[in-house]
């Protein structure tokens with residue numbers, strides 16, 4: 103019987119059925135960071151348990167690291183305490199830690215793929231909702247809570263109910279100036295922020311076939327913003343080419359065996375799905391959010407919704423609440439909205455290709471006066487790659503501060519925060535109230551090139567016009 | 575590990591209305607700089623409960639008449655956003671024992687169940703009825719019955735629902751899977767041995 107990738111990986115990793123009907127699922131790869139792991143290690147100690155498979159957990163530090171301070175102790179003693187705790191836990195339990203001194207530190211969802219730890223046909227868990235990113239490689243990757251981090255540390259498994267699978271096919275060529283970020287914003291707007299509850303999303307179609315791994319990661323990353331805990335793309339030659347030669351990828355004689363094994367995980371022709379959605383790439387436009395969840399998005403040429411256009415009472419209340427928070431006028435064009443801050447980075451769009459694409463257009467241009475613009479590479483390796491290509495210079499000359507690797511202003515657990523009700527054009531993934539560190543701060547999500555356009559104009563702008571984009 | 579069998583939750587209720595109440599709202603990220611969950615309760619809903627200067631805003635949880643409530647009522651898609659367990663932990667540490675909402679974000683639901691804090695769903699109309707009851711009588715008792723799947727309050731009864739695997743785990747004292755997962759370790763080693771990437 104034909105199976106989809108989710109079913110194959112699930113079956114391969116099923117240990118047994120539990121009394122409550124859930125499955126004890128083997129988690130092959132466990133990633134941890136400083137925010138959600140210390141409490142789990144605490145629980146482990148309280149129960150007198152050990153880490154069952156220490157070589158299958160990998161750690162990095164990302165959320166709290168300052169991006170402009172390199173010397174410890176950090177100015178924020180709480181941040182330093184979290185750093186120390188992670189270091190201590192990794193040392194005590196024999197876990198590999200990509201600390202800053204290794205040169206491999208970065209946002210956990212960038213480090214895993216970069217090191218070749220993220221592989222097709224595997225299960226991955228991390229105490230972080232954007233773990234779905236790793237699904238870009240044909241892995242089943244779950245964001246989990248701290249108690250489950252404890253479970254995975256103690257047993258390398260967790261208790262889970264099986265998910266349904268929705269195939270989302272995007273076909274055709276994206277119009278110029280339209281990026282992977284726009285694809286996922288489009289999907290979330292279309293299916294809703296909780297449309298994916300209970301589902302794994304399988305992204306497919308010719309658009310995805312043509313995507314690079316980094317583009318696939320951008321889409322899978324935001325699956326959770328559409329309510330889907332898992333999102334994946336079937337592995338193909340693009341996947342294998344990306345992995346070849348990476349530190350943790352299979353070597354020499356093992357490579358060919360691994361590739362043929364990986365291929366076998368791809369969904370079979372005729373595989374069953376619980377739902378199928380088809381989208382035309384040509385229908386997708388550069389997108390921006392206007393509200394306080396990632397589903398409240400529009401294309402750059404549309405107007406901000408007004409409560410009168412609401413489709414239901416709920417929708418209406420949602421629009422009213424969002425507009426009040428965002429301080430945006432109902433029915434007006436979103437284009438031309440003044441911004442204060444431009445943020446390039448995050449696990450959604452903090453990779454080499456993101457900075458390359460921005461540099462291509464921003465070279466020779468200047469960030470508008472009065473705009474704070476920061477560019478934060480997702481990992482130390484991304485930073486180095488960019489610096490080798492001189493992208494940091496191009497960005498700095500344009501007026502972006504070039505920072506060190508971390509989550510930074512994506513959720514502002516480090517010193518990079520909005521002030522007051524500043525409005526930020528951001529390449530990150532969440533526009534919740536207060537997300538970027540100020541309780542009244544405002545976020546508009548968009549692709550990195552759109553962030554660059556907003557930075558140059560000092561207002562939300564159509565990157566296709568600002569940069570005369572005619573082809574991708 | 576013997577866990578309590580959670581078949582019912584009794585207590586006073588408080589309604590925090592709204593849809594899509596996300597985990598950043600439940601516990602703002604800046605309060606996640608901690609290495610234990612102790613003390614998270616006081617930061618629950620912080621930014622909607624407190625002004626910048628720390629004085630209180632108008633919010634149901636700030637009303638003296640609702641102090642000591644142990645059942646939280648809310649709207650649709652409660653707990654959306656992050657996987658952070660800080661959110662259900664903050665709710666539990668504040669003193670809540672259960673949440674009734676129209677529906678829940680997936681990860682939040684699972685995290686809460688693992689803490690032994692039942693999340694049950696009810697229709698909007700029924701939640702409004704419970705809310706009206708507590709408005710009229712903040713001291714009135716609300717009882718969530720996970721066996722009969724109903725909520726009883728002031729002589730009224732409304733239906734609730736809960737995913738069967740979670741309900742089963744709660745009422746049978748298996749809501750925290752760790753004991754069972756550890757029992758499975760020999761089988762885990764066998765499964766791991768069959769997977770090439772784990773054999774190395």
Ligand code: SF4
Nearest residue numbers: 232448449509512513
């Ligand atoms: S970059 Fe943002 S979304 Fe990604 S892991 Fe860091 S805080 Fe979470």
